Amino acid sequence: xxxxxxxxxxxxxxxxxxxxxxxxxxxxxxxxxxxxxxxxxxxxxxxxxxxxxxxxxxxxxxxxxxxxxxxxxxxxxxxxxxxxxxxxxxxxxxxxxxxxxxxxxxxxxxxxxxxxxxxxxxxxxxxxxxxxxxxxxxxxxxxxxxxxxxxxxxxxxxxxxxxxxxxxxxxxxxxxxxxxxxxxxxxxxxxxxxxxxxxxxxxxxxxxxxxxxxxxxxxxxxxxxxxxxxxxxxxxxxxxxxxxxxxxxxxxxxxxxxxxxxxxxxxxxxxxxxxxxxxxxxxxxxxxxxxxxx
Amino acid sequence: xxxxxxxxxxxxxxxxxxxxxxxxxxxxxxxxxxxxxxxxxxxxxxxxxxxxxxxxxxxxxxxxxxxxxxxxxxxxxxxxxxxxxxxxxxxxxxxxxxxxxxxxxxxxxxxxxxxxxxxxxxxxxxxxxxxxxxxxxxxxxxxxxxxxxxxxxxxxxxxxxxxxxxxxxxxxxxxxxxxxxxxxxxxxxxxxxxxxxxxxxxxxxxxxxxxxxxxxxxxxxxxxxxxxxxxxxxxxxxxxxxxxxxxxxxxxxxxxxxxxxxxxxxxxxxxxxxxxxxxxxxxxxxxxxxxxxx
Numbered sequence: 286x287x288x289x290x291x292x293x294x295x296x297x298x299x300x301x302x303x304x305x306x307x308x309x310x311x312x313x314x315x316x317x318x319x320x321x322x323x324x325x326x327x328x329x330x331x332x333x334x335x336x337x338x339x340x341x342x343x344x345x346x347x348x349x350x351x352x353x354x355x356x357x358x359x360x361x362x363x364x365x366x367x368x369x370x371x372x373x374x375x376x377x378x379x380x381x382x383x384x385x386x387x388x389x390x391x392x393x394x395x396x397x398x399x400x401x402x403x404x405x406x407x408x409x410x411x412x413x414x415x416x417x418x419x420x421x422x423x424x425x426x427x428x429x430x431x432x433x434x435x436x437x438x439x440x441x442x443x444x445x446x447x448x449x450x451x452x453x454x455x456x457x458x459x460x461x462x463x464x465x466x467x468x469x470x471x472x473x474x475x476x477x478x479x480x481x482x483x484x485x486x487x488x489x490x491x492x493x494x495x496x497x498x499x500x501x502x503x504x505x506x507x508x509x510x511x512x513x514x515x516x517x518x519x520x521x522x523x524x525x526x527x528x529x530x531x532x533x534x535x536x537x538x539x540x541x542x543x544x545x546x547x548x549x550x551x552x553x554x555x556x557x558x559x560x561x562x563x564x565x566x567x568x569x570x571x572x573x574x575x576x577x578x579x
Numbered sequence: 580x581x582x583x584x585x586x587x588x589x590x591x592x593x594x595x596x597x598x599x600x601x602x603x604x605x606x607x608x609x610x611x612x613x614x615x616x617x618x619x620x621x622x623x624x625x626x627x628x629x630x631x632x633x634x635x636x637x638x639x640x641x642x643x644x645x646x647x648x649x650x651x652x653x654x655x656x657x658x659x660x661x662x663x664x665x666x667x668x669x670x671x672x673x674x675x676x677x678x679x680x681x682x683x684x685x686x687x688x689x690x691x692x693x694x695x696x697x698x699x700x701x702x703x704x705x706x707x708x709x710x711x712x713x714x715x716x717x718x719x720x721x722x723x724x725x726x727x728x729x730x731x732x733x734x735x736x737x738x739x740x741x742x743x744x745x746x747x748x749x750x751x752x753x754x755x756x757x758x759x760x761x762x763x764x765x766x767x768x769x770x771x772x773x774x775x776x777x778x779x780x781x782x783x784x785x786x787x788x789x790x791x792x793x794x795x796x797x798x799x800x801x802x803x804x805x806x807x808x809x810x811x812x813x814x815x816x817x818x819x820x821x822x823x824x825x826x827x828x829x830x831x832x833x834x835x836x837x838x839x840x841x842x843x844x845x846x847x848x849x850x851x852x853x854x855x856x857x858x859x860x861x862x863x864x865x866x867x868x869x870x871x872x873x
Binding site (some may be wrong): 491507527542 | 625631635706707716725726744755765766768769770772773774775776777778779780781782783784785786787794795796797798799800801802803804805806807808809810811812814815817818821822825828829832833834835836838839840846847849851855857858859860861862864865866868869
């Protein structure tokens with residue numbers, strides 16, 4: 286049992302992430318009552334019937350009334366809009382956190398709309414997801430042994446940070462803290478760039494003029510399946526992430542193209558040694574990453 | 580039981596693919612005696628002790644003596660060398676096949692070195708593999724429900740093709756036939772290009788000047804793991820594949836970069852609709868591929 290419990294938790298956007306967070310906290314005995322708010326009524330009804338939430342709120346005002354913690358778990362593109370809607374009703378005790386895949390844009394929105402409650406806002410990002418979406422895919426152990434990055438503002442109160450940390454500890458997440466710009470730069474390289482590369486490959490094959498996609502893809506194997514798994518991710522979510530982290534991502538794409546061109550030159554020159562060295566180094570970095578990661 | 584059995588099967592290169600082929604044929608009761616030949620003595624000893632092969636050949640001459648079927652399963656770069664070595668000892672009954680990931684280069688080598696036995700040569704490529712290598716990773720069901728492409732020459736005898744087909748049927752593979760150039764063009768797009776993209780991403784992150792790889796990769800998640808799985812593939816094998824299919828691959832890389840640049844422009848222009856459309860189409864093509872594939 287824990288010394289800390291929430292009387293009322295509000296989940297805005299009860300999808301894979303929001304739903305899993307609710308399930309983990311309930312399982313840990315850390316929450317008494319969970320309210321869901323969202324655009325998709327059918328999904329909310331399912332969350333209710335699955336027992337992920339205890340009630341569906343009709344509007345932002347009643348949702349956040351007397352809340353201890355409000356979790357923003359809708360697509361990043363709606364952050365500003367939702368913050369503006371709930372801000373007038375937030376109480377001084379109410380802590381606010383989010384799970385957006387980009388952090389600087391969320392902080393900019395918070396600075397515009399949450400000025401009175403900035404001390405209670407703890408931006409966060411769990412690095413756990415799947416190409417699945419919706420509450421039906423949610424699970425209490427989604428965050429177990431996964432990274433969770435918090436990027437508190439200078440104004441964020443320590444008390445608020447500690448309470449959000451306790452929630453993520455209950456999810457068995459591995460918690461780190463860093464600056465929002467560092468977070469966005471790192472994720473641009475290790476998450477946003479690979480998504481762009483995978484989406485682009487699928488579209489490239491779709492539009493391939495020489496071969497019909499069916500004929501091309503008929504012979505694609507398991508390597509292709511895994512490489513493109515992230516291309517099945519939510520288009521709306523990834524549109525928002527790309528736009529929110531545009532500058533960092535554009536820089537990463539440019540730099541990646543330079544790397545690709547350099548390998549292409551080695552291939553053009555039939556430079557067997559350089560190719561083998563490049564592939565060996567790539568494998569070595571990956572193996573070492575796999576070995577050391579949690 | 581089958582009406583067709585091999586008295587002597589020779590596997591040159593008893594790794595993941597060659598070993599799995601041997602195991603599948605033995606399991607199907609299609610082979611009486613299996614001889615292994617290769618560079619790596621330790622691996623051959625393991626193949627022997629695992630029962631994948633019945634004997635280790637000392638040299639190419641004794642290996643292929645009286646053989647019914649010789650399977651070339653070493654890295655593509657060694658094809659010409661091995662063909663030259665075994666050619667003088669091949670008997671008129673001996674059928675020769677291979678599993679190289681590229682086919683035009685294998686055919687060019689065959690035309691140079693196997694002129695007397697060209698009618699018995701059946702080039703093949705099973706689209707099954709893994710980032711694992713060596714006989715320890717071999718398994719009898721590796722090819723089950725996987726594609727196997729044959730690219731026979733105009734000179735290849737129907738009898739030889741049919742015997743090789745029977746072997747792959749015993750592996751439960753899905754067998755197709757096409758021209759070697761078509762094979763190489765298709766695989767350049769769906770296999771070789773993704774490998775290049777994954778290898779390049781790992782190297783790009785390794786050489787990233789802004790962030791140390793450890794700090795970058797520490798927060799990489801399961802999407803990254805799957806996207807880069809193929810970057811753990813054998814560097815030697817992929818060096819050979821890239822060089823063997825250089826022209827087609829260079830064309831694919833160029834065209835891919837053009838696609839990437841086009842997406843980059845949409846991002847630069849903050850074109851939310853175009854990005855969402857691109858991501859939606861990518862996901863749709865992938866979902867439809869997953870649904871229709873065997």
